Amino acid sequence: MRHVIIGAGPAGVIAAETIRKADPASSITIIGAEKETPYSRMALPYLLHGRIEEKGTNLRTSEDQFNTLKIDLINARVDKVDPPNNKVILDNGDSVDYDQLLIATGSRPYTSNLDELNSSRVQSCWTLEDGRKIMEHANKGDDVLLVGAGFVACIIMNALIARGTNLTTIVRGKQMVRSMMNPTASAMVKQWCLKEGLNVLTETIIDDACIKDDGKIEVNFNTGDKMDADLIIVATGVQPNVEFLEGSGIEVDNGIVIDEYLRTNIPNIYAAGDCAQGFDFSTGEQTVHIIQPTAADHGRVAGLNMTGHNSRFQGSILMNVLDTVGLISGSFGKWQGIEGGESAELLDEENYKYINLQFEEDRLIGALTLGHTGHVGVIRGLIQSKVKLGDWKDKLKEDPSLFMHAYLAKTQAIGHNAGVFG
Ligand SMILES: Cc1cc2nc3c(=O)[nH]c(=O)nc-3n(C[C@H](O)[C@H](O)[C@H](O)COP(=O)(O)OP(=O)(O)OC[C@H]3O[C@@H](n4cnc5c(N)ncnc54)[C@H](O)[C@@H]3O)c2cc1C
Known part of the structure; x- marks a missing residue:
């Protein structure tokens, strides 16, 4: 089986590693347009800060990782995908044949x-x-x-x-x-x-x-x-890298349209990461996320399915945790709220602390936080589990800072808090 992956970012690399684990004998090729060892864009602020050197941005610490796993890396830009002939055409005139193709081309700045x-x-x-x-x-x-x-x-x-x-x-x-x-x-x-x-x-x-x-x-x-x-x-925003798919027959909306198995409208072509419009469990919609956790989750599930598994993607949540010159903020799910929904707010302007919670009936559907750390897993857990808060909703409306207590009370009661912290 020939697996070809377009894109050497987290989605592409994680997919390749997943494929190798599930299918030791297949051929795997990653085609990446940048002349770099696969790296993480998330590490760029640390590089600029001087906290790491260039090699610290590498997605894998061992330079030999790709050789060891028999993953071939081609440095070229894909200009065209030709699904009827199961081929991708590179900007150097070469073409690469595939049995299963993953498009993980990320996004680029406006x-x-x-x-x-x-x-x-x-x-x-x-x-x-x-x-x-x-x-x-x-x-x-x-x-x-x-x-x-x-x-x-x-x-x-x-x-x-x-x-x-x-x-x-x-x-x-x-x-x-x-x-x-x-x-x-x-x-x-x-x-x-x-x-x-x-x-x-x-x-x-x-x-x-x-x-x-x-x-x-x-x-x-x-x-x-x-x-x-x-x-x-x-730094005025980014857009998915999908232009090269024009005329390929692969369906593109805001990003590449994928189903719950990360498959495009063409059965042996998958898409993952920033370029893909995948399921968001917090909104129930198909959305382009542009965050690394979603890219990693997509890569894992797409990789599995490319090797014949039937792994359903549970969905991701739009979750941004940001350090702005030392002020930590977070936005989760439907932080804007919904029509007819309820909200709770705790504001301490002087100390740069803020919590805003958004509810649909008695479920938490979104949140904004400022000046609070160590809460990411709890808020994500409350939204993801769609747990009915019952009387905890009123307690949270009175004091939104109690989300940790609400989480413990509700998830322990129904016994599914494992793995959400951290
Ligand atoms: C400075 C910075 C800080 C960030 N911080 C965070 C953070 O704190 N948290 C967070 O969740 N996210 C963060 N992100 C976003 C995160 O980096 C992306 O969501 C993530 O990289 C997406 O992974 P991906 O594999 O989908 O795409 P990418 O990492 O963009 O990889 C896409 C790959 O495809 C290649 N490619 C594109 N077009 C072609 C083509 N036609 N042919 C061949 N190859 C092609 C690219 O060269 C690249 O190798 C940050 C991004 C930046 C720039």
């Missing part, structure tokens, strides 16, 4: 018109190569402009500050981390950043930018403010 400047001082922060270029221009005393204040922008702020840069962040709208927070939490994150010495400019966009003689970039904002930037990092 481009901006700053790309027209064609300067290495304008960067995304998505690939290892981006990280290298950022490190060239983000050093002590450098003026760095971060465009966007979403998950990735916030997660790299710490590293940029640790590198000694003067950091300015601009956001088009009124809110930082809008995709994972309500206005209350978002305002607290902004206040925290200002307290930590960051320059955060909301309702601000770049009107125009040009390269100066010294290579720096002169930026004029819509507000009349201006700055000379040694580096601009554009």
Whole structure:
């Protein structure tokens, strides 16, 4: 059996390892477009911070892991998938035949018109190569402009500050981390950043930018403010890598459409990770998640099913835990709530602590937290188990910080708390 995997990120690598375990004799090939040993994008903030070296970003510590497991790595971009002929076509003109194919091509940042400047001082922060270029221009005393204040922008702020840069962040709208927070939490994150010495400019966009003689970039904002930037990092969101599937017959919506077995509409083609639109148990919808735990879960289940198992994907939950310059926040499931649902809130603005819980009838369906750590497993557990809270709902409405007690009371009562902590 020839297993071919497009994408050398966590989804692709975990799928390959799962296949090898389940099917020791098959051939496995991973095709990855980046000239790197398979690595984790999640490790980039640590690299920028100087906490790890480049090899610390590798997904597997032993460089020999892929040889040992007889997993072939091809460095090329897949330009086309040809399902009738069970072939993928590479950008170097070669083609690779498959019996089972996994598409795990992840996502990529949106481009901006700053790309027209064609300067290495304008960067995304998505690939290892981006990280290298950022490190060239983000050093002590450098003026760095971060465009966007979403998950990735916030997660790299710490590293940029640790590198000694003067950091300015601009956001088009009124809110930082809008995709994972309500206005209350978002305002607290902004206040925290200002307290930590960051320059955060909301309702601000770049009107125009040009390269100066010294290579720096002169930026004029819509507000009349201006700055000379040694580096601009554009972090305004990402989109799934699916364009190369055009004309292949593989169904794409917001991401590649997959069923509960991670299979696309073509029976021997699977999809996993950031490029796939998979089942979210907290919303009951098919969603593109763009988080590593979902990519890992997808990879495992797809790998199993590619070897003939019939493993049903239980679904994932959109769960973002973010460290913004030391302030830990978390958003879980339907944190926005639902029409007709109920909510509970505990706000301690002075100490940067906040909990917002969202209920549907007497079940927890979503949550936002700020300044609380060590709660991830409990909240995930309460949402995932869909446990009926009964009178604990009223107790939580009175004091939302009791979620740990509610979890213990309810899950111990029905005896399924195993494996949720941590
Ligand atoms: C700075 C940063 C911090 C992050 N922090 C977190 C975090 O704290 N928590 C979290 O859950 N998530 C985090 N993420 C997101 C997380 O990294 C992704 O969700 C995860 O990498 C998705 O894994 P994947 O395997 O689906 O895709 P990717 O890791 O993106 O891998 C996709 C692979 O496909 C390859 N590829 C793409 N197109 C082609 C093609 N046409 N042909 C061949 N190969 C192709 C790519 O080169 C890559 O090897 C972070 C991301 C970044 C950038």
